[in-house]
Amino acid sequence: MSAANVWTIGSVRAALDVKKISARELADDFYSRIKNRNPELNAFLALSPERAYAQADKIDALRGQGQAHLPLAGVPVAIKDVISTSGVRTTCGSRILENYVPPYDATAVERLENAGAVILGKTNCDEFAMGSSNENSAYGPVVNPCAPGRVPGGSSGGSAAAVASGLAVAALGTDTGGSIRQPGACCGIPAMMGSYGRVSRYGLIAFASSLDRIGPLTTTVRDTATMLQVIAGRDKNDSTSAAAPVPAYSEEMEKPVTGIRLGIPKQYFGAGMDPEVRRKVEAGIDLLKRLGCQLVELQMPHTDYAIATYYIIATAEASSNLARFDGVRYGLRVPGATLREMYKKTRGRGFGAEVKRRIMLGTYALSSGYYGAYYLRAQKVRALIARDFSEAFQRVDAIVTPTAPTPAFKLGEKMQDPLQMYLADIYTVTGSLAGIPGISVPCGKTVEGLPVGMQILGPHFSESRVLQLAYAFEGAGGFSI
Amino acid sequence: MKITREDVLYVAELAHLELTEAEVDLYRNQLDSILTYIEKLKELDVENVEPMAQVLFDASAPSGNAPPLAGDLNPALRDDVLRPCTVGEAILSGAPDASKNYFRVPKVIDR
Numbered sequence: 052m053s054a055a056n057v058w059t060i061g062s063v064r065a066a067l068d069v070k071k072i073s074a075r076e077l078a079d080d081f082y083s084r085i086k087n088r089n090p091e092l093n094a095f096l097a098l099s100p101e102r103a104y105a106q107a108d109k110i111d112a113l114r115g116q117g118q119a120h121l122p123l124a125g126v127p128v129a130i131k132d133v134i135s136t137s138g139v140r141t142t143c144g145s146r147i148l149e150n151y152v153p154p155y156d157a158t159a160v161e162r163l164e165n166a167g168a169v170i171l172g173k174t175n176c177d178e179f180a181m182g183s184s185n186e187n188s189a190y191g192p193v194v195n196p197c198a199p200g201r202v203p204g205g206s207s208g209g210s211a212a213a214v215a216s217g218l219a220v221a222a223l224g225t226d227t228g229g230s231i232r233q234p235g236a237c238c239g240i241p242a243m244m245g246s247y248g249r250v251s252r253y254g255l256i257a258f259a260s261s262l263d264r265i266g267p268l269t270t271t272v273r274d275t276a277t278m279l280q281v282i283a284g285r286d287k288n289d290s291t292s293a294a295a296p297v298p299a300y301s302e303e304m305e306k307p308v309t310g311i312r313l314g315i316p317k318q319y320f321g322a323g324m325d326p327e328v329r330r331k332v333e334a335g336i337d338l339l340k341r342l343g344c345q346l347v348e349l350q351m352p353h354t355d356y357a358i359a360t361y362y363i364i365a366t367a368e369a370s371s372n373l374a375r376f377d378g379v380r381y382g383l384r385v386p387g388a389t390l391r392e393m394y395k396k397t398r399g400r401g402f403g404a405e406v407k408r409r410i411m412l413g414t415y416a417l418s419s420g421y422y423g424a425y426y427l428r429a430q431k432v433r434a435l436i437a438r439d440f441s442e443a444f445q446r447v448d449a450i451v452t453p454t455a456p457t458p459a460f461k462l463g464e465k466m467q468d469p470l471q472m473y474l475a476d477i478y479t480v481t482g483s484l485a486g487i488p489g490i491s492v493p494c495g496k497t498v499e500g501l502p503v504g505m506q507i508l509g510p511h512f513s514e515s516r517v518l519q520l521a522y523a524f525e526g527a528g529g530f531s532i
Numbered sequence: 533m534k535i536t537r538e539d540v541l542y543v544a545e546l547a548h549l550e551l552t553e554a555e556v557d558l559y560r561n562q563l564d565s566i567l568t569y570i571e572k573l574k575e576l577d578v579e580n581v582e583p584m585a586q587v588l589f590d591a592s593a594p595s596g597n598a599p600p601l602a603g604d605l606n607p608a609l610r611d612d613v614l615r616p617c618t619v620g621e622a623i624l625s626g627a628p629d630a631s632k633n634y635f636r637v638p639k640v641i642d643r
Contacts, residue, residue: 154622247587261587293588359570370547377548379635384628390638391548399550404558407549411540411559412566414547428573430583435576437584469562470569486587511588 058220060274063126067114074107074114074125078169081127085171085218093193094203094212096132098172099139103127106169121167122277128163129219131210132173133180134265135254136160139170143256144178144188144206147401148382157254158289159223159265159282166281171219174209178403179373180225180258182206183233183475186466187405194462197239198501201459204234207268211238214268221269221278225255227262228361229455229479232491235268236454236504239493239530241275241521242268246511247486248293250279251286259368260291262361262483272522275490276300279514295512303515304522309343311520314447318354319478325457331503332453334532335494335524339451342523347447351439354481356432358473361480363416363429369406370413376401408469437485444510449520452478454491454504482508492521495532505529535564 058077066072072080082100089095110125130136133143135153142148156164164170177187185193185208193208195201196216203212207224211234214222224231226244235242244266252263267278280300286292315336320329340346378384378397385400387393402410416425443450456477465472482489487508494505505524509517524530540560544551551559624630629637 150626152626154619154626261585291588353576356573356576359573362566363570363573374548378628379637380623381626382628387638390640393638394548395550398548402549404555407551407555408559408562410547410549411543412563415539415543415563415567418543418546425570425573427583428578430585431578431581432573432576434581434584435578470566473566 057217057270059271060123060126060220060277063220064120064124067125074110074169075104077125078103078107078127078171081171081218088216088218091194092196092212092216092218093191094174094209094216094218095129095172096142096144096175096190096209097140099136099170102139103169103171106164110167110169122281123163124167126168126220127171128168129171129174129210129213129222130160131176131207131222131224133176133225133256133258134160134223135256136170136173139173141173141256142190143180144176144190145402145406146189146383147376147397151382153254155254157265158251158286160254162282163223174207174213174222176209177206177230178406179256179369180206180227180230181369181405181409183229183472184460184462184465185209185234186462187403189403192462195237195459198459201461201501202237204237204455204459206230207234207242210268211235211240211242214238214270215240221267221274223265223282224268226264226266226483227259227365228483229476231264231266231268232479232489232504232506233455233475235491236493237459237502239496239502240268240270241272241490241492241525242266243275243279243490243517244482244488245279245283245514246293246488248291249488249512249514250282251284251289251292253286253288257372259365260372261368262365272304272492272518272525273301275521276304276518279518283514293512298515300515300518304518306519307343308339308520308523311344311449311516312347312447313339313344314347314349314443314450316349316351316354316443316450316452318351319452323456323474323477324453327497328453328455328457328503331495331497331532332505335505335529336451338527338529338532339520339524342527344520349443349447349450351443351481353432353435353439357436357481357484358477360429360432360436361476361484362412362473363425364433364484366409366413367416367426368413370410370417373402373406373410405469433484436481440481440485440487440508440510448509449513449516450508452506452508454478454506458497458501458503478506482506487511488514488517490517490521492524493530495530533560533564534567535560
């Protein structure tokens with residue numbers, strides 16, 4: 052990513068303010084970047100120029116009248132393809148929704164547009180957000196812009212690649228077990244999920260409803276804060292969205308980090324971690340210490356059970372949520388002589404390998420005779436993992452870990468072994484299960500030049516503190532440590 | 533191997549998935565190795581642990597019905613009032629086989 056390529060929300064605003072560029076010209080510029088780079092990266096699945104230019108013209112007209120600033124006026128953004136966009140094809144990276152055009156906007160999309168954002172299009176992702184490499188998309192993998200031949204992470208791989216390569220200023224992703232944070236780490240950009248309930252899920256096509264969250268991927272922590280500010284808050288259309296007030300993140304994050312107690316859980320630095328990732332994250336932690344944070348060693352004894360727990364709960368919820376794709380109301384229909392045969396053929400051909408695998412696993416875990424041994428047990432272990440966190444947060448204010456055990460792996464490397472792919476989420480599923488907020492921030496690069504990510508987790512609704520640490524880390528040069 | 537071919541076919545039937553022969557073999561092997569990994573959950577004593585079904589409730593409290601974590605984070609239910617639905621036509625126009633106000637499917641009732 053060259054410096055000339057990089058726009059931030061702040062630099063867009065400044066350029067519009069001095070009339071160096073119009074919102075329409077900026078949208079034009081981004082569409083020409085996409086035209087140049089997307090054939091190679093495959094980050095976008097659909098573009099929405101009609102909608103983008105209409106919005107850009109509206110922003111230009113408002114500015115001509117000297118209207119007050121909108122926080123995202125004219126900012127070109129991309130939306131992960133599992134998030135509904137009215138009139139713009141939304142496939143979830145699946146053949147089963149190849150021609151699906153939602154009749155309404157997700158609340159997060161509506162809020163972005165109300166804040167002035169220009170929606171460029173929809174980004175590639177693992178099918179129904181199931182994957183850690185973006186290779187499970189029915190429309191082909193995304194290439195990591197920082198490392199050709201390697202995955203961008205997943206499932207929000209298209210959003211991460213688009214932002215990291217300057218094809219969008221910011222993007223929305225979704226995180227169920229690490230799908231925002233891990234691609235952020237792989238592509239070297241900040242990427243955040245708020246607490247469960249912080250951002251409305253209305254219009255997010257569901258994978259696992261007790262885990263799914265929408266959040267931003269950006270190039271700076273300030274942009275992360277601005278994006279989160281816009282999309283967070285209670286929504287009457289999502290009964291699980293929280294009524295807790297949304298603080299002014301951009302102001303809160305500027306507070307000094309001196310005296311903040313940081314937990315370093317031993318279980319996140321064990322076997323299986325790449326030595327270069329370890330070295331970089333330890334250097335990152337050392338930097339936070341030099342900034343005045345206090346380090347506290349932690350034990351989180353149930354960490355090792357998180358992947359097993361996650362892959363029962365997430366697949367059980369997915370098997371239920373994805374039952375709606377049956378060829379009746381939307382998407383693909385493969386004809387059959389009977390209704391049942393039509394369901395089976397439609398789903399058999401419409402879903403890809405990983406989605407079918409997870410539906411099978413979830414159905415098995417919920418089936419008669421196995422419910423207690425798998426699903427109920429997993430829900431109990433989930434409580435133990437959440438308890439590890441609530442106990443830890445009595446002693447510390449935030450927890451710092453690596454985001455992923457390795458940097459971006461090679462395309463194809465883990466495709467034959469689903470379990471190895473699942474283990475890429477080993478440090479991110481815990482925060483997902485506990486429902487707490489987390490950010491991945493860039494933390495230097497390996498000798499080969501592959502980005503490393505450091506994860507900061509906080510208690511429920513402590514987004515301000517998570518951002519505060521990330522912002523201080525960025526300001527002290529942590530991103531290129 | 534814990535998972536039999538019959539298990540795979542049974543689960544596929546429950547999930548309404550038509551599988552090819554190759555898929556049956558593949559999923560049998562893969563589900564077997566994933567479920568073997570998941571067996572590790574049996575190492576833990578969860579006898580007196582309440583299952584966590586709600587994120588915004590305190591998991592460390594003795595009962596799963598404990599009060600919300602902090603303040604009024606648990607949103608109130610909305611009033612049960614009618615609201616107009618304006619997307620009916622758009623929804624039907626995206627359906628694979630719609631007729632007037634209906635989705636058409638293969639015949640399910642014999643008369």
